[in-house]
Amino acid sequence: MLDSLTPLLASAVAAAIPLIIAALGELIAERSGVLNLGLEGMMLVGGLAAFVTVAHGGGLTAAVLAAMLAGMVLALIFGFVTLTLQANQVAAGLSLTILGTGISAFFGRGYVGFRAPASFDDLPLPLLREVPLLGASLFSMNLLGYAAVVLLGAVIWFLTRSKAGLALRSIGESPSVARSLGLPVTRVRYAAVAFGGAMSGLAGCYYAVAQFKMWQEGLTSGNGWIALALVVFATWRPARVALGALLFGGVTAFGLYLQAIGVHVSTFALGSLPYLATILVLVIISTNQLMIRRNAPASLGKPFFDDS
Amino acid sequence: MKAWKSALGAVVVGASMLSMAVMPNTARAADPLKMAWVYLGPPGDGGWTYAHDIGRKAVEKKLGDKVKTTFVENVPENADAERVIRDLAAKGNKIIFTTSFGYMDSTLKVAKSFPKTEFYHATGFKSAPNVTIYNSRMYEPAYLAGIIAGHVSKKGVLGFVASFPIPEVVRNIDAYTMGARTVNPKITTKVVWINSWFDPSKERQAAEALIGQGADVLLQNTDSSAVLQTAQDKGVYAFGWDSDMTAYAPKAHLASSIEVWGGYYTKVAEAALSGKPLKSTVWGGIKEGMNDLVSISSLVPDAAKKAAEAKKADIKAGKFAVFAGPIKGQDGSIKVAAGTSLDDKAIDSINWYVEGVEGQLPSAK
Numbered sequence: 001m002l003d004s005l006t007p008l009l010a011s012a013v014a015a016a017i018p019l020i021i022a023a024l025g026e027l028i029a030e031r032s033g034v035l036n037l038g039l040e041g042m043m044l045v046g047g048l049a050a051f052v053t054v055a056h057g058g059g060l061t062a063a064v065l066a067a068m069l070a071g072m073v074l075a076l077i078f079g080f081v082t083l084t085l086q087a088n089q090v091a092a093g094l095s096l097t098i099l100g101t102g103i104s105a106f107f108g109r110g111y112v113g114f115r116a117p118a119s120f121d122d123l124p125l126p127l128l129r130e131v132p133l134l135g136a137s138l139f140s141m142n143l144l145g146y147a148a149v150v151l152l153g154a155v156i157w158f159l160t161r162s163k164a165g166l167a168l169r170s171i172g173e174s175p176s177v178a179r180s181l182g183l184p185v186t187r188v189r190y191a192a193v194a195f196g197g198a199m200s201g202l203a204g205c206y207y208a209v210a211q212f213k214m215w216q217e218g219l220t221s222g223n224g225w226i227a228l229a230l231v232v233f234a235t236w237r238p239a240r241v242a243l244g245a246l247l248f249g250g251v252t253a254f255g256l257y258l259q260a261i262g263v264h265v266s267t268f269a270l271g272s273l274p275y276l277a278t279i280l281v282l283v284i285i286s287t288n289q290l291m292i293r294r295n296a297p298a299s300l301g302k303p304f305f306d307d308s
Numbered sequence: 309m310k311a312w313k314s315a316l317g318a319v320v321v322g323a324s325m326l327s328m329a330v331m332p333n334t335a336r337a338a339d340p341l342k343m344a345w346v347y348l349g350p351p352g353d354g355g356w357t358y359a360h361d362i363g364r365k366a367v368e369k370k371l372g373d374k375v376k377t378t379f380v381e382n383v384p385e386n387a388d389a390e391r392v393i394r395d396l397a398a399k400g401n402k403i404i405f406t407t408s409f410g411y412m413d414s415t416l417k418v419a420k421s422f423p424k425t426e427f428y429h430a431t432g433f434k435s436a437p438n439v440t441i442y443n444s445r446m447y448e449p450a451y452l453a454g455i456i457a458g459h460v461s462k463k464g465v466l467g468f469v470a471s472f473p474i475p476e477v478v479r480n481i482d483a484y485t486m487g488a489r490t491v492n493p494k495i496t497t498k499v500v501w502i503n504s505w506f507d508p509s510k511e512r513q514a515a516e517a518l519i520g521q522g523a524d525v526l527l528q529n530t531d532s533s534a535v536l537q538t539a540q541d542k543g544v545y546a547f548g549w550d551s552d553m554t555a556y557a558p559k560a561h562l563a564s565s566i567e568v569w570g571g572y573y574t575k576v577a578e579a580a581l582s583g584k585p586l587k588s589t590v591w592g593g594i595k596e597g598m599n600d601l602v603s604i605s606s607l608v609p610d611a612a613k614k615a616a617e618a619k620k621a622d623i624k625a626g627k628f629a630v631f632a633g634p635i636k637g638q639d640g641s642i643k644v645a646a647g648t649s650l651d652d653k654a655i656d657s658i659n660w661y662v663e664g665v666e667g668q669l670p671s672a673k
Binding site: 004006007008010011014015105108109112113114115121122207211212213214216217218219220221222223249252253256257259260261262264266267268271 | 349350351352353354358382467473498499500501502503506507508509510512513514516517518519520521523532533534537540541551553555556557558666667668670
C-alpha cells in the first residue's frame, strides 16, 4: 500500500508547488487590498521568460530571475493602471490575463518543440529521503519546491510577526486610516502587486523549466485560476493556501491513481472531484462567517485616492 | 478541462474567460479561394493543432496567392464553436475545416445555413451534402508503436494516457495493445482517462499514476508532450503523438506517430479551385500518406525496428489490416473471427477493449 501511495503523494506535491507559489504572491497582493486576476497571464509570461533564458544558454538562476522580472513587469503595468490611474481592478486583471496569454503565445512560437536544455531536477535530501512515504515526495522535490516551503514560512512570518506585514494588512483593511497614520498606501500596494507578479512568474518558471521542461502555448492550462481561487478558499491565510493546494493536487492525483489501479469510477465524476472538494470546503468555511470576515481584507478591490 | 478550470475562475471573478480565449488570426495572401480552419488548441501546442497548422501552411506554400487561409485557435467544443464557424462562413470562406471531433454537430448546424460553403469535419461520423468527413487512421501508427513497446517493455505493463472515451481514442488503445501482444502475448495496458485533449498538468499526473503502477512504456492520445517529459524524468519510455516529439525527451522518446494533413488539404483546395469540390469521405492511413510512425530512436532494439518496419510495409502494400481477426475482447471472447475483419463503420464506432487492456471502458455519455 505504501508503495502505491508514495508516487501518489509525490504527484500531489509536484502539482501543488506552483499553485502555492502563485497563490502566496496573490495573497500578499490581496492582503494589501489589491485584487489582481491576472495570475494566469503573469505565469505564462514568466514561464516563457524562463524557457527562453535556458534555451539561449542562460543558467537556471538567470531563468528564475527572468521569470520573476517578467511577472513583475506585467504586475507593475497592472499596478500603474489600477493604483495610479485608478482603473477597475477586475477589468484590468482580466485584461492582464489576456495580454499575458497573447504575449507568451506570440513570442513563444519559436520555442515550441524541444526540451529545455537546462532544468531543475529532483534533489532528494540525504537521510530524509529514506523516510517512508514523505521521503519520495516532500523530501525529493526540486529546488523550487524547497523554495516554496521557505516562501510559505517567510510569508507567514511577514504577515504575523513583522512590522511591515502589519502595515500591509492595515492598508488592506482601511487605506484611509493607514494613510492618516502616515503609511505610504500606494507605494506599499505597488510593492505587494510587484511581489505577486514575481511569484506568478516563478510559478510559470516551475512549469516551464522544472515540471514540464518545455514550452507550449497555454502551458499553465488554467492553473492561474486555481491559484487565484485558492486564496479565497484559504480565507487569505498562507498555511491554508498550502493545504488547499495539496488537497487540490492530491484529489486530482487520487482520481487518476484510482484509474491506474483499475478501480472503475466514472471519469467524469473523478474529473469533478477537486471541484466537489472545493465546494465542500467552502461550504464548511462559510458556516462561520466571522472566520471569513476576520481575514478578508476589507478594502479588497476598491480604488484608493492617495493624495500624498 | 481548460473550460472547467476557466469556469471556476469565472465563478470567482464573475466573468467568462471562454469568449476571450478565442482570438482570430488572419494569414495574408491575395484574394482568391478563401479557406478557414477551426482549431481546438493553439498552433503552438506542438501536437494536434500544430499538425493541422503545418497542413494549412502546406496549402499556402503549394498554391500561393490562389488561396487565402484563415484560422481561429482555442475554440472550445461547445456553443462557441458554432458561433465561430458561422462567423467564418459569413465572412465568405468557401472551405472550412473544423478540426476536432467535438465540432461535429456545430458544423452540421452551420452547414445547413450555408449550402454553398463546403465544410470538412475531422474525425466525425455524421456528414451532409456539404459536410465531408476526413480522418486519419492513427491506429495504424499506434499499432506499430505497440510492436516497439512490446519489445522495449521489461515489466510487460504499458500505460496509455487517454483523453475522451470516444471510438477515435478507444481504437488507438486497442491497436497499441494488439501491436504489443504480437511480441509478448502476456503484456497488459493500463489506461487513465483525463477528459481533456490538452492539459499538461493532468497529462503529467496521469503519466505519474501509470508509472507508479509499473507501466514502463507509455503512449498518449492527448495533445501536449507532457507524457514524454514525465517518462524521461522517471526513467521510462514513451512515444510522440501527432507531431514528431523527439526533441522534447530524447532519452525517453521511442518513435512518433504523426499526422500528415498537408497533402489532403492541398487536394481539397485544388479540387475546389477546379470547380469540383471533393465530396467523398476520406479515411487515410499510412498507405495514403496521411500519417506515419517516424523518428524511431536508437534506443529501440534492431529486432523491434525491423518488426515495425516490416509491418509498416505490409500496411502500405495493403497486405495487413490492424482490425483483422482473430481479435479477442477483454474477456477473452472472440470479437472478430479469423478470416474476417472490421469494416470502417465498425472501426469508427468501436466501443470495446481488446484482450490485454485493463480496467473498464467508461461510457462516452
